Amino acid sequence: DTEVTQTPKHLVMGMTNKKSLKCEQHMGHRAMYWYKQKAKKPPELMFVYSYEKLSINESVPSRFSPECPNSSLLNLHLHALQPEDSALYLCASSQESLASYEQYFGPGTRLTVT
Amino acid sequence: GENVEQHPSTLSVQEGDSAVIKCTYSDSASNYFPWYKQELGKGPQLIIDIRSNVGEKKDQRIAVTLNKTAKHFSLHITETQPEDSAVYFCAALPSSGGSYIPTFGRGTSLIVHP
Numbered sequence: 765d766t767e768v769t770q771t772p773k774h775l776v777m778g779m780t781n782k783k784s785l786k787c788e789q790h791m792g793h794r795a796m797y798w799y800k801q802k803a804k805k806p807p808e809l810m811f812v813y814s815y816e817k818l819s820i821n822e823s824v825p826s827r828f829s830p831e832c833p834n835s836s837l838l839n840l841h842l843h844a845l846q847p848e849d850s851a852l853y854l855c856a857s858s859q860e861s862l863a864s865y866e867q868y869f870g871p872g873t874r875l876t877v878t
Numbered sequence: 879g880e881n882v883e884q885h886p887s888t889l890s891v892q893e894g895d896s897a898v899i900k901c902t903y904s905d906s907a908s909n910y911f912p913w914y915k916q917e918l919g920k921g922p923q924l925i926i927d928i929r930s931n932v933g934e935k936k937d938q939r940i941a942v943t944l945n946k947t948a949k950h951f952s953l954h955i956t957e958t959q960p961e962d963s964a965v966y967f968c969a970a971l972p973s974s975g976g977s978y979i980p981t982f983g984r985g986t987s988l989i990v991h992p
Binding site: 768804820852869872874 | 914919924965967980985
């Protein structure tokens with residue numbers, strides 16, 4: 765099973781709302797990632813969790829707050845977003861070892877900020 | 879850091895023709911090169927990958943070649959079908975420093991005309 769699941773598939777939120785994106789994997793992977801993707805662009809790294817600890821934060825604004833409750837779950841809490849934050853938000857996971865570099869993506873959450 | 883260039887940005891072929899997408903990378907320490915296919919409204923899907931100790935890898939109609947000396951790698955799709963239409967991203971990962979973060983190319987939109 766190489767599946768990463770994400771919920772919700774679509775989300776529309778106002779600039780004053782608080783919402784959360786969820787990601788789950790059951791492949792035993794120890795690294796999980798959040799990416800932001802704009803139309804016709806490659807995924808842009810936001811955060812990396814390694815062994816449930818935040819290891820990389822690519823200077824993302826504080827209105828995005830990641831959380832890793834356990835090794836299978838990853839959340840992205842959203843608050844006071846701007847219209848330019850509208851994008852496809854992708855979760856990914858990998859084993860993070862020299863034996864296996866493969867990174868598997870979820871289907872994404874299409875976020876629209878109004 | 880790593881820099882990955884991908885060409886062409888758009889590729890239009892007739893069904894049954896072959897398609898070739900080329901990428902170059904800058905960091906000689908990179909040793910893992912995945913290719914992702916992203917269909918409209920979906921997350922990127924890993925379709926094939928190659929490590930630096932291998933020059934070519936095939937999986938049915940898809941093949942990837944790697945030239946470490948020249949620092950370039952290519953995706954070859956033979957007997958293209960309309961369902962091959964998607965955006966394809968190449969990526970490169972360095973093996974040093976414990977980093978498993980891919981650097982993506984800008985993507986190639988492949989259109990297969992029936």
